[in-house]
Amino acid sequence: MSADDQRPTTPRHRADNPVDAPSPVNGTRSGNAPGHATDDGGAAEVAGDDAGAPEVAGDDAGAPEVAGDDAGAPEVAGDDAGVPGPGVAAPLFTAHLEEGLDAALRAFAAAPTILVGLDFDGVLAPIVLDPKMSRMLPTSAAAIADLVALAGVTVAVVSGREANDLVALADVPAGTKVVGSHGAQWGTVVAGPDGAGALEASPVELSADQAELRAELIRLTHEIADGVEGAWVQEKPAAAVLHTRQAARDDAARLTQAVLDGPATRAVQVIVGKEVVEMAVLEVTKGDALVRLRPETGADAVLYAGDDTTDEDAFAVLGEGDVSIKIGDGDSAAAYRVTDPEEFSAVLVRLVQLRQGTLDTFS
Structure with missing residues (x-):
């Protein structure tokens, strides 16, 4: 997020509402689908006979319980239907992702080499009044750590924030690509002497x-x-x-x-x-960043998720086999939509599940 809009018009000036496109497909099922998060951060009750299903603990305590009789939900291989995060003792609920989004994630996860591009504010971290207090959701942080550790996966955080500030706030592992200031700053997270992530970046050169x-x-x-x-x-x-x-x-x-x-x-x-x-004073966009990252990482497919208007530049450069996800309200060219960062954390967890299940295909 952080100061986002679309490509500039004269004089390289960006309009405030550039996108006139159909609304993306919602990322979770509507109607009688249990467990759909509400706008106030709560969750709808879960129908079914499994009233004793454990709730998710920790920062994502608002996640719904797992229903026992939801025959229509996509099946997840393995005994553990979720990926535990910090303080999460029970499987994270991911059974009710919208079918189209889940199918897109399945196809994306099966590509040999993938790039996962993510905005920070409003995507990985909820929007807060003081931007210095913004923090990534623990479940998303855990899922990103799992993704970075998998073969053929590159994660890039693409933000309007200054790159060093971004790394200080974002709990991302070594190996994560960082694109700051909408594409003006480039670097990679490395392990610092104290074990915390540090940014290794090229300086911004100005005339x-x-x-x-x-x-x-x-x-x-x-x-x-x-x-x-x-x-x-x-x-x-x-x-x-x-x-x-x-x-x-x-x-x-x-x-x-x-x-x-x-x-x-x-x-x-x-x-x-x-x-x-x-x-x-430099003309750069998040779309330019993805165009550069795709060949640099050798990605066969790209997923990008964003919540603000400059993320539309990134959505615009995606093509067949790629996945675009809008977080929150507003017109967007993205193909899919989820409600908020909490709901998007389930998308990341689902991607981990699917990628882990396809790894043997690439060996």
């Missing part, structure tokens, strides 16, 4: 003119936002970013318009996202 323009953007944006409670300016290696999520609504609207009418009119790439306006 003298680009460096001067970046400094001007930062100065002008500070002049607009400084002193306004709840607003702040982020200084990225190739961009200036106005954040207004914690500001009063009137202040947020006024500051956003002032930035759009001022520094954003320079010859820069402007990204208007959820409570952010980013002005970058």
Whole structure:
């Protein structure tokens, strides 16, 4: 997430609502399907005779119980229908993924080499008021660790966040690819001396003119936002970013318009996202990132999941055999949709199950 929108128009400026496409297919079954998560984070009751089915413990305690008589749910091989995460003593409930999405995951998991591209905020981590407090869901973190350990799998976190900040917040294992600032920063997570993940990255290179323009953007944006409670300016290696999520609504609207009418009119790439306006001196998109990652990783198929408008750039470059998943509301070109990061964690767990079941095909 983090300041997401689509490709720029004049002057390299991105429209606020670029996508006019059919809504994606919902990722979980509707109607009489038990266990569908509600909008308030709870879950519907599970029908069936297995009233004693254990609940999922830990941070995903809102996940529904496993029904005993759901003959219509996709079968999962093995005795354990789920992949345990931290504090999860019972199988994670994944039986009610929408059939089309489950079929797409099955085909994707069977490809010899796969790339799993994931936005961070709103996908792996719930949106929070203070972006510095954002944390990945434990179940998603455990599933990513399992995926990275499997043969023929590359996981890439593709975010608008500054890459070092992203690694500090994201609980991802060594070997995970990291693309920060919408594609301006590139690196790989390595094991640090204390065992924690550290970013090994190439520096962002700017020309003298680009460096001067970046400094001007930062100065002008500070002049607009400084002193306004709840607003702040982020200084990225190739961009200036106005954040207004914690500001009063009137202040947020006024500051956003002032930035759009001022520094954003320079010859820069402007990204208007959820409570952010980013002005970058490098023209990059998440779609460009996937185009570069596919040959670099040798991926036969790509899955990408995102929640914000710049993720549409990534969805746009996917093709036959790839999987696109939109998290949350809003128009999207993605083929599938899930409700929130909690529901998407079940998608990751399901992908682990399917990939583990097909590994012997590639030996």
